Amino acid sequence: MPSPRRPNRARPPLGGAPVRARGRRCLAGLAVLAGLLVLGGCAGDAPPPAPAPSWSPLDSATDRPGPASTGVPAGVVLTPSEGVRVTEDGAVLDGLDVAGCVVVAADDVTIRNSRITCLDAPNDRAVVYDGSRTGLVLEDVEIDGGGRTDIGVDTSSTTIRRANIHGVNDGVRLGIGVTVEASWIHDLTRIGELHPDAIQGISAQDIVIRGNTLDPRNAVTGDRGNAAIMLGSETGPKVSKNVVIEGNWINGGNYSINIREDIVAEGFEIRDNRFGTDTTYGPILMRSTVTLGTGNVMDATEAPVQAVTRDG
Numbered sequence: 001m002p003s004p005r006r007p008n009r010a011r012p013p014l015g016g017a018p019v020r021a022r023g024r025r026c027l028a029g030l031a032v033l034a035g036l037l038v039l040g041g042c043a044g045d046a047p048p049p050a051p052a053p054s055w056s057p058l059d060s061a062t063d064r065p066g067p068a069s070t071g072v073p074a075g076v077v078l079t080p081s082e083g084v085r086v087t088e089d090g091a092v093l094d095g096l097d098v099a100g101c102v103v104v105a106a107d108d109v110t111i112r113n114s115r116i117t118c119l120d121a122p123n124d125r126a127v128v129y130d131g132s133r134t135g136l137v138l139e140d141v142e143i144d145g146g147g148r149t150d151i152g153v154d155t156s157s158t159t160i161r162r163a164n165i166h167g168v169n170d171g172v173r174l175g176i177g178v179t180v181e182a183s184w185i186h187d188l189t190r191i192g193e194l195h196p197d198a199i200q201g202i203s204a205q206d207i208v209i210r211g212n213t214l215d216p217r218n219a220v221t222g223d224r225g226n227a228a229i230m231l232g233s234e235t236g237p238k239v240s241k242n243v244v245i246e247g248n249w250i251n252g253g254n255y256s257i258n259i260r261e262d263i264v265a266e267g268f269e270i271r272d273n274r275f276g277t278d279t280t281y282g283p284i285l286m287r288s289t290v291t292l293g294t295g296n297v298m299d300a301t302e303a304p305v306q307a308v309t310r311d312g
Contacts, residue, residue: 064249065213070184071142071164076113083118085130101149102127108135115142124150126168134177138163145169147189169194171216174201174231179208188216188225195226197253202263203238204231209245217252217278224280227253232260241266249299251276255285261312265290274299287311 083100216225
């Protein structure tokens with residue numbers, strides 16, 4: 001079921017030192033530096049990320065992530081912000097309306113209840129790590145690339161929860177240790193010769209894709225996109241392993257799930273997903289080393305999904 005809405009929260013003022021609230025709550029102060037908002041975090045007082053919900057197979061339209069259950073919760077008042085570079089471990093960004101992009105140069109950062117409109121990304125990514133970072137949590141956020149930004153979130157060691165991602169070429173670019181759950185990735189925009197994927201990985205490992213609506217189709221242009229989930233490599237042999245794809249609503253693309261023959265695929269679990277029919281070729285193309293689990297059905301008919309295998 002859609003997550004309950006949270007009440008409005010106090011918002012941090014622009015400028016000045018971090019603001020600390022009583023108890024475990026922490027509101028981080030923001031200061032303008034060199035055209036970027038640099039966040040002074042409140043490590044130590046920041047609340048831990050909300051625990052991931054327990055999962056069970058989803059079979060009701062009311063569970064399907066969409067505009068009512070993803071992005072900024074209703075009633076949250078956003079504070080305008082320029083682009084953000086986060087430099088403090090444990091920092092929390094809460095309730096921002098970011099006109100720009102976000103660079104995370106710290107560990108254990110949480111971004112919640114915020115909208116990121118990244119139309120001019122210098123590195124073609126709306127949200128990206130700077131260096132080897134870990135522990136990013138994105139929850140109840142909207143990321144809009146305006147049809148101009150290549151990737152919504154390019155990351156490893158990250159949890160993305162109840163996100164509304166659109167207007168980019170690729171919604172999420174997977175590295176290692178990424179969970180995407182209860183999110184809505186949709187209405188992607190083809191940029192040049194690139195192929196739109198809701199979720200894409202080249203060497204994706206230790207991945208959970210759970211309970212999302214993944215639909216690369218563009219309602220304006222009619223472009224089906226390339227895939228809802230694409231795991232593959234065009235630059236030499238890569239390994240994708242320990243990947244769980246469960247309980248999603250999936251549509252669009254040439255194949256909605258494409259596990260390409262140019263990767264080594266190990267430890268895949270694909271189960272309890274529901275597929276639409278608006279694809280060029282079919283619901284799943286995968287390597288023969290991948291076993292299709294139970295409960296994968298066509299959404300309209302409940303018929304079991306038939307996968308095509310290809311190894312070269």
